[in-house]
Amino acid sequence: MIIGCVKEIKNHEYRVGITPENAREYIKRGHKVLIEKGAGKMSGFSDDEYLQNGAKLIESAKEVWDSCEMMIKVKEPLPEEYGFFHEGLILYTYLHLAADREQTEALLDGKIKGVAYETLQEKDGSLPLLIPMSQIAGRLSIQEGAKYLEKTYGGEGILLSGVPGVKKAEVVVLGAGTVGANACRQAIGMGANVTVLDIDMKKLEALDRQFGSSLQTLMSTDSNIEEAVKKADLVIGSVLVPGGSTPKLFKRQYLKEMKEGAVFVDVAIDQGGCGESSHVTTHDDPVFIEEGVVHYCVGNMPGAVPRTSTIALTNATLKYGLMIAEKGLESVAKENRAVYDAVNTYEGKITYKKVADALSMEYTELSALI
Numbered sequence: 051m052i053i054g055c056v057k058e059i060k061n062h063e064y065r066v067g068i069t070p071e072n073a074r075e076y077i078k079r080g081h082k083v084l085i086e087k088g089a090g091k092m093s094g095f096s097d098d099e100y101l102q103n104g105a106k107l108i109e110s111a112k113e114v115w116d117s118c119e120m121m122i123k124v125k126e127p128l129p130e131e132y133g134f135f136h137e138g139l140i141l142y143t144y145l146h147l148a149a150d151r152e153q154t155e156a157l158l159d160g161k162i163k164g165v166a167y168e169t170l171q172e173k174d175g176s177l178p179l180l181i182p183m184s185q186i187a188g189r190l191s192i193q194e195g196a197k198y199l200e201k202t203y204g205g206e207g208i209l210l211s212g213v214p215g216v217k218k219a220e221v222v223v224l225g226a227g228t229v230g231a232n233a234c235r236q237a238i239g240m241g242a243n244v245t246v247l248d249i250d251m252k253k254l255e256a257l258d259r260q261f262g263s264s265l266q267t268l269m270s271t272d273s274n275i276e277e278a279v280k281k282a283d284l285v286i287g288s289v290l291v292p293g294g295s296t297p298k299l300f301k302r303q304y305l306k307e308m309k310e311g312a313v314f315v316d317v318a319i320d321q322g323g324c325g326e327s328s329h330v331t332t333h334d335d336p337v338f339i340e341e342g343v344v345h346y347c348v349g350n351m352p353g354a355v356p357r358t359s360t361i362a363l364t365n366a367t368l369k370y371g372l373m374i375a376e377k378g379l380e381s382v383a384k385e386n387r388a389v390y391d392a393v394n395t396y397e398g399k400i401t402y403k404k405v406a407d408a409l410s411m412e413y414t415e416l417s418a419l420i
Contacts, residue, residue, distance in 0.1 A: 051375040054118025056086040056111040060125045060349075062333030064092035064356035067122040067143065069364050072371075074103040081375050082106070084114045093360040115139075122371060124363065125350055126153055135160030137397075140379050142371060144168055144183075147394055148295045148408035149322035157395045163379055167367065168320075169402055170392035178388075179370070180290075181228050182362035186352040188232025188288060191315045192221070192240060194346055195284040198313045198337055204344050206283055206311035211241030218243045222282040224275065224299050224324060226253035226267075229288035229317050231260075237284075238264045245278050275299060280307045287316040287324040295408040300325035305341035312343050319347045380420040390416060 053076050055068040066089050068076075073083040083105040087097055097107055108114045115121065115134035123143035127135075129152070137160065145166040147154045157164045167179035177184075192210075199219065201207035212218040221237040223230045226248035237244045238261055247270040248254055254267040268274045279285050279300070289296050296318040305327060318324040319331075327340050330349045337346050352359035370389060373382045383390040394402040399414040406413035 052082045052084065052117060052119045053371075053375060054084045054114040054121045055089055056114050056121070056123065057089040058124055058353075059111075059128055059130065060353070063125050063350050063353040065124040065353055065360045065363065066090040066093045066095065066356075067124050067364070067367075068105075069093075069360060070095055070099040070103040070105070072364050072368050073100055073105040075368060075372065076375060077104040079372065079376060084108050084118055086111050086114050090360075093356040095360075120371070120375060122367070124360075125353075126150065127156070129156070132156040132160065135162055137161040139163065140165060140374065142167075142367070142374065144320070145394055146320045147400075147402075147405045149320070151409050154395070154400065154405065154409060154411070158398050158400070161397045162395055163393065163397065164395035165374070165379065165389070165392045166394045166402070167363075167392070169394060169404075170370065170388050172388050177228075179363070179366050179392075182366050183352050183359065184228035184290075185232045186355065186359055186362060187317050188229040188286075189236040190351050190354065191229070191233050191286045191288070191317050192236035192242075192284075194336075194348075194351070195221075195286065195313050195315045196240065198315075198344050198346055199284060199311070201311075203337060204311060204339050205313055206309060208283060210237065210284070219283040220281050221245070221284045221286070222278045223247070223286045223288060224270070225288035225290065225318075226250065226257055227288065227290055229290065230286070231257060233286045233288055233317075234261065234265060237286075242284075245282075247274055247278060270299070272301075276301075276304060276307070279304050279312075283309060283312055285312070285314045287314065287318050287328075289318050289324040290321065291404070296321045296324045298324060298326045300327075302326040305343045308341075308343050310342040313346065314343055315346045317351065319349050323347060383416065383420060396420070 120140040140163045142165045199205035210219040221242045223246040245266040247268045316328040331347045400406040401416040
């Protein structure tokens with residue numbers, strides 16, 4: 051199979067879909083790898099490294115798109131890239147279609163076989179291609195939240211850990227999944243008082259065992275959330291519905307009850323966000339203030355640490371990419387439920403029900419098409 055990888059063009063997105071080592075793994079199995087010149091530069095991978103591992107460097111993104119059978123990216127294609135779509139192309143990347151009708155329609159019009167990292171789910175319920183970025187986003191949410199608590203950025207002007215004789219900051223984490231657990235870990239490590247809320251008692255029990263008295267766990271109800279965020283200095287929105295729209299747990303009405311200069315980091319913004327007041331921001335303009343609360347809603351948070359993020363992500367995506375390249379998407383989907391679940395669009399049809407439901411569009415079972 052001919053594998054392609056281009057430079058990401060999303061605002062301040064520095065990650066790359068294939069590392070030089072990944073390229074070598076595909077090539078030694080008989081595949082051809084095309085890399086747009088400079089694609090890995092911002093993640094610390096030079097063109098020479100790709101050449102040394104057997105990849106072919108291509109001058110333009112268009113040529114890579116036109117020539118490849120499977121495009122491996124990090125982020126969803128942007129409108130500038132829709133014109134490069136060609137029928138039968140496998141697009142293997144994060145798609146987040148439930149919050150993006152325009153992209154969904156473009157994939158359907160182009161008859162693209164869209165394989166979404168975020169919905170590839172193993173038998174144990176784990177999301178192996180989402181976990182590494184969720185780990186990074188969870189830890190990064192505390193790092194960014196701590197920064198925007200500084201007065202310079204409109205925050206309260208407090209230190210998460212406090213100092214002897216001064217109160218610690220109150221951090222509230224909505225959701226105890228991978229993002230939330232990593233946010234808790236980072237916030238506790240930085241010395242804050244931390245409360246986490248979730249509807250899954252097993253997740254709360256697991257975090258209670260892990261962190262003990264360092265962490266307050268609460269059942270996620272509207273009343274508990276409202277009471278918690280009133281006292282919070284930093285709120286992390288880490289709710290996830292795989293492939294679907296995120297529930298709006300952080301209500302706009304809470305803003306008036308919160309502290310002036312408190313910070314809300316909506317990690318779920320890729321899936322539409324878990325805050326009613328949220329809208330997507332970028333790394334070069336990451337925050338806005340509403341009702342005195344600083345909102346950080348960057349849609350590609352891990353892009354800020356591209357070296358770490360690229361290596362962590364491609365460690366996970368390579369396994370499934372090799373399966374698809376070696377056997378073909380259809381064969382792998384028939385024998386591997388995880389890959390089956392990752393196929394969100396196929397030859398003009400939506401094949402992932404939560405996406406279809408979120409967008410009120412027609413759903414087709416993939417098995418009826420392959």
